[in-house]
Amino acid sequence: MTGRFPRVNRRGFVAGAAAFAGLRTRADWLKFFARDEAEPENFHVLRRPFGTDPSREISLLGCGGVRLCVERNNQNRIDRELAAKIFGYCYRHGVNFFDTGYLYHGGDSERFFDSVLSKYPRDSFFFTDKLPTWHVKTLEDAKRIFKDQCERTASLGHFDVYMLHSVSNPSQYDQVYRKLGVLDYLKDMVASGKIKRLGFSYHGTHEFLSELVEEHPWALALIPFNAAEPKGEPNRKVLAAKKIPIFVMSPLGGGRLAHLNTPARRHLESARPGMTPAEWGMRYAASFDGMQAVLSGMSQVEQAVENVRTFSRERFAKLSEADIDVYRGAIGLYKKYKPIICTGCRYCECPYGIQIPEVFSWWNTFQGEGRVPADDGGPNDSQALRREFLVSYYNSIPERARADRCTGCRKCKEGCPLKALAINTEMEKIAKTVSHVRETYLAKGGRMSGKGVLPC
Numbered sequence: 001m002t003g004r005f006p007r008v009n010r011r012g013f014v015a016g017a018a019a020f021a022g023l024r025t026r027a028d029w030l031k032f033f034a035r036d037e038a039e040p041e042n043f044h045v046l047r048r049p050f051g052t053d054p055s056r057e058i059s060l061l062g063c064g065g066v067r068l069c070v071e072r073n074n075q076n077r078i079d080r081e082l083a084a085k086i087f088g089y090c091y092r093h094g095v096n097f098f099d100t101g102y103l104y105h106g107g108d109s110e111r112f113f114d115s116v117l118s119k120y121p122r123d124s125f126f127f128t129d130k131l132p133t134w135h136v137k138t139l140e141d142a143k144r145i146f147k148d149q150c151e152r153t154a155s156l157g158h159f160d161v162y163m164l165h166s167v168s169n170p171s172q173y174d175q176v177y178r179k180l181g182v183l184d185y186l187k188d189m190v191a192s193g194k195i196k197r198l199g200f201s202y203h204g205t206h207e208f209l210s211e212l213v214e215e216h217p218w219a220l221a222l223i224p225f226n227a228a229e230p231k232g233e234p235n236r237k238v239l240a241a242k243k244i245p246i247f248v249m250s251p252l253g254g255g256r257l258a259h260l261n262t263p264a265r266r267h268l269e270s271a272r273p274g275m276t277p278a279e280w281g282m283r284y285a286a287s288f289d290g291m292q293a294v295l296s297g298m299s300q301v302e303q304a305v306e307n308v309r310t311f312s313r314e315r316f317a318k319l320s321e322a323d324i325d326v327y328r329g330a331i332g333l334y335k336k337y338k339p340i341i342c343t344g345c346r347y348c349e350c351p352y353g354i355q356i357p358e359v360f361s362w363w364n365t366f367q368g369e370g371r372v373p374a375d376d377g378g379p380n381d382s383q384a385l386r387r388e389f390l391v392s393y394y395n396s397i398p399e400r401a402r403a404d405r406c407t408g409c410r411k412c413k414e415g416c417p418l419k420a421l422a423i424n425t426e427m428e429k430i431a432k433t434v435s436h437v438r439e440t441y442l443a444k445g446g447r448m449s450g451k452g453v454l455p456c
Helices: 026-038 080-092 104-117 139-152 170-179 182-192 206-212 232-242 262-271 277-285 301-310 321-335 356-367 383-396 423-443
Strands: 047-050 053-059 061-064 074-078 097-099 126-132 161-167 198-202 220-224 246-249 291-296 447-449 452-454
Touching (some): 047 291, 053 061, 061 080, 061 301, 080 104, 080 301, 097 291, 104 126, 126 139, 139 182, 170 206, 182 198, 198 206, 220 232, 232 246, 262 277, 262 321, 277 291, 277 301, 356 383, 356 423, 383 423, 423 447
Parallel strands (some): 061 097, 061 291, 126 161, 161 198, 198 220, 220 246
Antiparallel strands (some): 047 053
16 A cells, blocks of 8 residues: 555554544533643644635634534434534644534524634634525525525634535526625625635535636635535536635545445555544545645534544645545445435425434434335345334434435425435335335234334
8 A cells, every 4th residue: 555644652642533532422521631731642643734815824724614513302403512622622733624504403504603713813713604505596695695694603703714505506507696786785795894805615516616716705615525425526527627725525425434344444454554534434534635624524423523633733744546446346336236325415495394304314324224125035134123223213313304205296305415316216116115114014923013123
C-alpha cells in the first residue's frame, strides 16, 4: 500500500480511539468535555486559506446543523447541553466553519447556533445559513424567511456566507432567483452588510452547474461528494475549473457509508487495519483538488471526536491513488446489494408522519448485507431471519411512522434533493416485503401478538 499517514505521539493520539472507547453514557461524555475544557488535548484541525478570500482560513472540518444531538426521549428536541459541548470541543480544536439551514430541526438549529456561537469572538468563525429554494413562491416569501433567520440569529449580526439552498432544477432556479428577483434581493442584502458573501448548495447535473457558475461570483459551492455519489466527481471538476471553493456535504452519504456491509469492511480492514469506514470516507472527500472543507452533522459525540482527530494537522493526510482505489472497491461491494440511496437530510417532510430516513436506514441494514428474508429455499429462507427482520422493524419504527402508512401523495418529493429517488415506490416495496415476511412467518408457525413478534 502506497502512502503513509503521519505518526504522532502527542497526547490524544498515543492510544488512538482507545482514549475514548470506554465512554458510553451522556454523563461520561460530559466529564470528558469538562476535562478537555480544563486542559485541551494538544491537536488542532488543519486550516486552509479560503479560496475566494485568502486573507481568511477555513478549517478542513466544518460543523453542520442538519443533524444535532437530540434528547433521548424526544427525538424532535436538540440536546442543547451536549450539542453545545460538541461545538465547544470542535471550536477549541480549530473548527471555525459552522453551517445551518432554515428548516433544520424545525428552525431550532438556527437558534442553537446563535446561542452557542455568540460566546466566541465574531471574527473567529464563519457562520453560514441557507434560503430553502423550494419554499419560495414569491419574493415576499424570501424576504419573510430571511427576516426570520436574521431574528433567530440576531446575536451573530451577519451571515459570513448565505446560500441558495438545494439548487438543482434549472426551471425552478429561473423562476425563483431570476423571475421573482430573489437573487437581486440577496445581492441587496450583501450591499447592506447583512450578508458578506453568496454561495449555493447543489444537487443537479454538471451541465446546469456549468451554467450556474457564470451567474454570479460565488464565494463557495456546497455539494454532495462521496464514492457512492455519481454526480459528485463531474460537479467537482466544474467547480475546480472555475476555482470556486468546494465544501462537501454528505461525505458519508448521510451516515450510510460509516456502516458498510461485511464484505466492504473486510476489504478496507485488509488494506489499513484499524482505520474505520468513517475515517476512510472523510479522508476520501478531502483528497481531491478544489476541496476546501468537509461538513459533518455530528449527532453523536463519538463522531465529533473521531472527525476532529481525522482532520487534525497532526494526523491528516490525503488518500493515495492506491488508497482511493481500495476505497472505491469497498463501496462497490457495499452497493452490490443495492441499498436505498438516501442522505437522511429530512427535507422530505412527510405530512403523515412517516419517518422516511429511518425506514430507509432500517431497510439498508438488511438489504445492504443481502439478508432480506426469502422463501426460495436459499440461505435467507429461515424462520430465525424472518423473526429477526420483523422484530427489528417493529422495534425500530413506530407504528404510525412505518412504510405501510405511505399514501403515495408524493409531497415528500418537493424538498428531496435526490430527484431520482422514488420515495413512494420504495415505501411500497418495503411495506409489501414486510407484509409478505410476516405472512410467511405466521404460516410457518411463528407467533405474533398486538405488541409484536413472539418467540418461536
